[in-house]
Amino acid sequence: MRRNTRLWFAALGFCLLSLALPGGRAGGSAKAGEDSGPADEMQIDDQPGYEPSADQEQLDPQYQRQLVFYRTSEAPGTIIIQTAERYLYLVQGNNRAMRYGIGVGRDGFQWRGLVKISRKLEWPDWRPPPEMIERQPYLPRFMAGGPGNPLGARAMYLGATVYRIHGTNQPQTIGSAVSSGCFRLVNPDVIDLYGRVPVGTKVIVRQAPSVEG
Amino acid sequence: MKFCCGKRFGGATIVAGLAAILAGCASVPEPASAPAGPSITADMLVGNWGLASYHKDADRARTETAARAQCNKPYVISRGPSGGVMMYLADQPQAQELVVKRAGDGKTYVGPAGDPPGGDLDREVISFDNGVFVTQWVDPEVVNRYGTMVFARCASK
Numbered sequence: 299m300r301r302n303t304r305l306w307f308a309a310l311g312f313c314l315l316s317l318a319l320p321g322g323r324a325g326g327s328a329k330a331g332e333d334s335g336p337a338d339e340m341q342i343d344d345q346p347g348y349e350p351s352a353d354q355e356q357l358d359p360q361y362q363r364q365l366v367f368y369r370t371s372e373a374p375g376t377i378i379i380q381t382a383e384r385y386l387y388l389v390q391g392n393n394r395a396m397r398y399g400i401g402v403g404r405d406g407f408q409w410r411g412l413v414k415i416s417r418k419l420e421w422p423d424w425r426p427p428p429e430m431i432e433r434q435p436y437l438p439r440f441m442a443g444g445p446g447n448p449l450g451a452r453a454m455y456l457g458a459t460v461y462r463i464h465g466t467n468q469p470q471t472i473g474s475a476v477s478s479g480c481f482r483l484v485n486p487d488v489i490d491l492y493g494r495v496p497v498g499t500k501v502i503v504r505q506a507p508s509v510e511g
Numbered sequence: 512m513k514f515c516c517g518k519r520f521g522g523a524t525i526v527a528g529l530a531a532i533l534a535g536c537a538s539v540p541e542p543a544s545a546p547a548g549p550s551i552t553a554d555m556l557v558g559n560w561g562l563a564s565y566h567k568d569a570d571r572a573r574t575e576t577a578a579r580a581q582c583n584k585p586y587v588i589s590r591g592p593s594g595g596v597m598m599y600l601a602d603q604p605q606a607q608e609l610v611v612k613r614a615g616d617g618k619t620y621v622g623p624a625g626d627p628p629g630g631d632l633d634r635e636v637i638s639f640d641n642g643v644f645v646t647q648w649v650d651p652e653v654v655n656r657y658g659t660m661v662f663a664r665c666a667s668k
Binding site: 433434439 | 603657
């Protein structure tokens with residue numbers, strides 16, 4: 299019962315940010331999208347303190363990290379996020395890309411744009427939004443990075459926006475629309491991606507299915 | 512071979528004997544005991560606190576700084592009707608009355624009155640000074656998830 303209480307969090311999902319994101323609009327060069335939300339939007343809140351097992355971090359085959367055929371004119375090293383597909387591609391050249399399954403913004407919190415990775419952090423800190431503190435007043439208002447942290451093992455900040463590519467302690471949300479505009483990967487994947495991309499990496503966020511691939 | 516090994520054994524015995532004699536010259540170590548926890552009362556916990564947590568000791572200092580910055584959404588500890596304090600147990604959104612407990616080994620806990628000190632629902636008070644108290648849940652599963660909690664007293668308005 300106690301476990302159920304821990305693991306069930308109703309209502310709104312939040313981007314794993316301490317900041318409120320009015321309208322889910324991105325700052326900087328990112329533009330808000332017009333598309334309606336996907337059908338598989340999840341209603342799940344953050345689960346601070348929850349640590350997934352290695353088994354739970356084993357994704358369905360379609361969302362597992364893999365090298366795929368991917369035709370693009372973008373330079374190797376570029377990140378292309380296909381929101382509608384729930385994939386993040388890291389362009390490798392020679393019509394190849396490393397593909398990662400991701401969780402994306404829920405309806406109204408999706409966006410598209412061109413940004414660059416402006417900052418990278420290992421085990422980022424997390425601050426629950428005020429609404430969450432109201433519902434779960436026992437939570438720490440600041441959680442230093444570590445296991446169980448909803449931001450996961452790594453974070454890559456996107457330009458001057460409040461959005462990030464980050465890890466998660468909720469692997470079940472990969473492939474779904476659950477955040478407030480951030481892109482989440484399971485921790486093993488975000489660690490892998492983090493090691494492959496430097497600050498300054500070009501990130502293209504798209505919403506429509508790729509016409510290049 | 513047998514001679515060889517027997518000689519070795521004899522040497523080892525002598526060395527062990529000397530070590531025992533030398534050890535006997537030194538002071539006999541006290542049996543290991545847990546460090547005593549801070550001596551606190553329920554009244555000392557009452558107030559508004561900034562709350563933050565960490566997992567790695569290296570993060571403690573900055574977590575304490577972060578806790579001091581959380582007074583805009585304080586963790587409020589009020590006096591309970593039976594002399595305890597109203598606080599939250601792990602994962603419980605309703606505050607309930609808890610008491611300060613002192614265990615036989617000197618450790619200090621805060622938890623439900625009916626449970627012995629160090630019960631699964633308790634939190635151990637690791638330290639209490641300079642307007643900051645640090646606690647850790649007894650339940651290791653909860654510790655894994657939430658880490659060590661740092662409460663920093665908010666300035667009274």
